[in-house]
Amino acid sequence: MRRISAFSASVIALAIAGQAHAQAAQEGTTPPNAQDNAAAGTAQTTAGSPAEAPNAVADAGAADSGSEIVVTGIRASLARAAEIKRNAAQVVDSIVAQDIGKFPDPTTAAALQRVPGVQVTVGGNNEIQNPLVRGLGDILTTLDGREIFTAEGRTFAFQDLPAEAIARLDVYKSNTANLIEGGVAGTIDLRLNKPFNYTDPTIAISGKLNYPSNAEKLGPQLSFLATDRWDTGVGEIGALLNVSWYDMPFNRPYNYVAERRAGSGSSAGILLPISTGGLNEYGRYQRPQANGSIQWQATPSLEIYIDGLYSAYRSKFSTGFYEYRLGTAQSVSDIVRSDNCFTANVGPDGFNPNATTSPTEITQQQLCGFTSATFNNLEAFTSTQAHNNRTDTWLAAGGFRFDRDRLKANVDVSYERSIVNNENFIVDIGKRVPEATLALVNDDQTATITAPGNPMADPTGFTFINALFQDYLRSSGGLLAVKGDATYEVDTILKTIEVGARYADRSARFQQVQLGVAPPGGSFATPIAAIDLPLERGPGIPQINNGAPFLLPSRDYLLSNSGQATIRNFFGAPDGQPAFDPTREFNVGEKSYAGYVQAGYEVPFGSGPVVLDGKLGVRYTRTDRDITGTGVVSGSPVTTTSSNSDTDWLPNASARLQLGGGLQLRATYARTLARPGFGSLNPGLNYIVSTNPNIRNSGSGGNPDLRPQKSDSFDATLEYYWNDGYFAIAGYYRDISDRVVNGVTAEEIDGIVYNISRPRNVGSAKLKGIEVSAQTFFSFLPGDLAGFGVFGNFTLADSKIGGEDALAGYSLQGVSKYNFNAGLLYDRSGISARLVYTYRSKYFDEDRTGAGDVRPVGTDTWLNYVRPNGRLDFSLGYDVNEHVTLTVEGSNILRSRYRSYIDQDYLWRDTRTDDSVYAVGVRTRF
Known part of the structure; x- marks a missing residue:
């Protein structure tokens, strides 16, 4: 079943494309909340074939003596994605699963980076996250057309939904009135498998072993899907259950050079x-996950359904700090100055002056960088931030679909609840060390630090420093949504009339406590032997002492009840977990109302292939919001409630000219x-005095006057x-008003200066660009060479x-000017393979204008830039038979890293060593 000629494959793909195209022309674009059962065309003719994506199937019939031919894998998924793009009413790019439980990339966010115009970042646990669509992160995420989010935020953590659960992913880059409002950048709709997408009982089981090269440990992941459908006396009923589980080790080393003075x-x-x-x-x-669905075809015109989802995240992990406090050195020797110099205004503390600095205290100095320097007799410390983090998200939904003659209607009711609980228990230990040498010159543009004898791996001499710091956070969000859509078909140039409405009741709550208590006698006074503090060996950081391990407080001890009590x-802190601080809390109630009307039209030009079609519509939305936050003002808690309402009309128009x-x-x-x-709207203000004398006091506040x-x-x-x-080429232009950015300004509160971070509207922003994308297979080549293909954007x-x-x-912050993907494909004779390189050019990810770094005189802005970056990934699958596939995968095999600098190319800042992950797996389907 797995072997097929290039000619037959082309004929089958063309037949399926033609059927899907004809159906789309007849029915129009299906809204994302509707199940796209029919769109898979003949996929339903084969037992166990999922209609949403995995397999394009055709019965060869007379052409092959009644034998069945199945086209699966990369070629089928790319063909399906191309048809979705071709027939959509919007500008859409899609990713379709290659098989049951086989999304093209290990995670949903990793797959998104292949979409034209999507850029991503890498998180602390080496997962790809935070997608930007055409440079913007203001994305509305939906699951089967229903809004989904994480905790109190408006965005969804894509990594919380395993890729094995996804059948298809659509990135809507332009809007139509039937899409839920809320994303300037666009909408990303995630679609799960449904029972009516399968014709016969199906069981699919997959397992994988991951090996992250930084962690050097194995991580298993498993998934299971079972589905069936039955003819009963009350109609056909289908049921599906999908569960998955990850257990992934990780280690992501960072190296940094802090702000300059x-x-x-x-x-x-x-x-x-x-x-440094x-x-x-x-x-x-x-990451445990489970989703299920029941569909009941009560009558030929009426389908009733119930859907459910549970996804979770669990992690006990460490953030192990390792720092040399260069500013405490008694002397600096062997300085090798560089030629990188500038004249700077300098305050009495050696930093860039802020608004509170008296002009008489400011001096101008000629300052130069260095390529190497040794810092003598200085303080050093290690720290364990022991984390115990949990995320739980539940979604339950139900509704009906009605389809009779010219009328189609859908009513959907859903409720989501998402909760995050984070525990952070921090202990710092330190000692004075004889010397440390910092080098800031090499072809890799990464700093290196060496300390003879690796003194931070020697357990003698450690004392408690800074403070015991406890940080507990709980955030939650809920959403009750009711949505109805209806479409009526018309036999004129006006093809469809669409109307709909939505009501959403959103709640959110954020609670936190941060408590710091200084050690007895102060820093560097009390040996850790006073309580026999257990130590563990940190994994090591490549740029520090050539990656040698270092000692720091034991994470397991800091997370244990007995360890925390001791x-x-x-430290003289109160017993037990501290209660949430009322000055670090906000509560939100938000109701939104929306309605839309939209018309689909089609204008044929004669009897030829030229046809003009599209959509014209408008969406009305009103939002009423109350947000209450408590902050600290002049040392006293102050509670503020802000209420506001927004009303907007959102028109849309689209036209597609089919030329044949x-x-x-x-x-x-x-x-x-x-x-x-x-969080940005929270009217509360919070700040804290730093326990590290080399770091300025800081705080954050919201802005209840922010506009959408x-x-x-x-x-x-x-x-x-x-x-x-x-092949496709697209041009786009975005004229954005009231863009929100975060900035830091120095504010004096009760005689103390704090760097306060606040969001603000920056007026207008312009975003324009070009996207080019293409994909093809070389079916004209002889023999097995016909299995090769390429794609790129x-x-x-x-x-x-x-x-x-x-x-x-x-x-705009976080936007790379250039981004591309280039991939080599192979899909033939039971082999599916892909090699993909993804690149993005430099971008700035932090505005440090209000920070204390010294800088050239007359500099109005001071930004942290990320250097250009590229990643190479591969996947290889082999069909042992029609039921079993073996896979080998690798991501970031060239060991790409995040490297940044502060405004000037020679002011190196961070290096983050992203992981390479290799995996072997097996997928079975019966």
């Missing part, structure tokens, strides 16, 4: 980092909006499709902040 004494005239060091985030995480008693022969043009316009995050971001979005595409692939994102903001003229 003006040196003094032996280091006068030098740009002196206040500290690194950290490891290491441990394991687990440490609290020793697979060629079409498309143009769309839509107004979109993104509501500010609840809005965008007028224009897209135009030229698309050409053929049997084995497609390139995005130019030219963004610019407008208005009177300090960042006016700069690109």
Whole structure:
């Protein structure tokens, strides 16, 4: 069953494409909340074939003496994705599962980076996360058309939903009125498998062993899917259950060079980092997940359904800090100055002056960097941040679909609850060390630190420093949503009339306590032997002492009840977990109401293939919100409640001109909006005095006056499709108003200066660019060479902040100007293989203008830039038979790393060593 000629494959793919195209032309684009049962065409003719994605299937019939031919894997999934893109009413890019439980990449977010115009980052546990669509992170995420989020936020942590659960993923880059509002960047819809997508009983089991090269430990993952459907006296009923589980080890080393100040004494005239060091985030995480669905075809016109989802995250892990406090050195020797110098304004503390600094205290100094320097007799410390983090998300939904003659209707009721509980228990230990040498010159642009004898691996001499710091957080969110849609077909140029409404009742709560207690006698006074503090060996950081391990407090001890009780008693902290701080809390109630009307039209030009079709619509939305937050003002808690309402009209228009022969043009316009995050709206202000004398006091506050971001979005595409692939070029323009960014400013509170981070609207922003994408298989080649194919995409994102903001003229935060994917494919004779390289150019990820770094005189902005970065991934699958497939995968096999600098290329800052992960697996289906 797994062998097929190139000619037959082409014929089958073309037949399926033609059927899907004809059906789409007849029915119009299916809204994302509706199950796309029919769109899979003949996929349902084979037992166990999932209709949403995995297999394109055709019965060869007379052409092959009644034998059955099955096209699976990469080729079928790419063909299905191309058809979705071709027939959509919006600008859409899709990813379709290659088989049951086989998404093309290990995680949903990892798969998203292959979509044209999508950029991602890597999180602390080495998972890819935080997708940006065309440079914007204001994305609405839906699950089968229902809004989904994590805890009190508006966004969804894609890594919380394992890729094995996903049948299909759609990235909507332009809007139509039937889509839920809330994403300036667009909407990402995740679709789960459903029982009516299968014709016969199906069981699919997959297992995988992952090997992250940093952690050097194995991590298993398992998934199971079972589904069946029955004819009963009350109609056909289908049921599906899908469960999965991950247990993944991780270790992500960081190396950093902290902010610079003006040196003094032996280091006068030098740009002196206040500290250097690194950290490891290491441990394991687990992701249990279960989803299920029941569908009941009560009558030929009426389907009733119930869906459920549970996803979770569990992790006990460490953030192990390892730092040399360069500013405490008694002297600096062997300084090798660089030629990188500038004149800076310097405050009395050696930092860049802030608004509270008296002009008479400011001096101008000529400051130069260095390529190497040795810091003598200085303080060093290690720290364990012991984390115990949990996330739980539940979603239950039900409704009905009605389809009779010209009328189609859908009513859906859903409720989601998402809770995050994070525990963070921190103990710092330190000692004075004889010397440490910092080198800031090599071709890799990464700092290196060496200390003779690796003194931080020697258990003697450690004392308690800084403070016992406890941080407990609980955040939660809930959403009750009711949504109804109806479409009526008309036999004129006006093809469909669509109407719909939605009511959503959203709640959110955030609670936190942060408690710091200094050690007895102060820092560097009490040996850790006073309580016999257990130590463990940190994994090591490549740039520090060549990756040698270091000692730090035991994570398991810090998370144990007995360990916490002993440490609290020793530091004089209250017994037990501290109660949540009322000054670090906010509560939100938000109700939104929306309604839309939309018309689909189709204008044929004669009897030929030229057809113009599209959508015209408008969506009305109203949001009423109350948010209460408590902060600290002049040392006293102050509770503030802010209430506001927003009303918006969101028009849209699209046109597609089909010219025949697979060629079409498309143009769309839509107004979109993104509501500010609840944390950004929190009226409370919080700040804390730093226990580290080398770090400025800091705090954060929300801004209840933030306005929703809005965008007028224009897209135009030229698309050409053929049997084995497609080519598309798109131009886009976004005119964004009230863009939100975070900035740091110095504020004096009760005589103490704090760096306070607050969000603000920056007026307008412009984003324009070009996307080019293509994919094809070389079916014309002889023999097995016909299994080769290629795909690729390139995005130019030219963004610019407008208005009177300090960042006016700069690109948007987090946006790379250039991004591309290039992939080599093979799918034939039971072998499916893919090799993909993904690249993004530099971008800035932090505005440090309000921070204390010294900088050239007249510098208005001070940004942290991330250097260009590329990742190479591969996957290889072999069908042993029709039931069993063996797989081998690798991600980031070139060991790509995050490397950043502060404004000037030579002011190196962070290096983060991303993991390479290799995996072997097996998938079975019966």
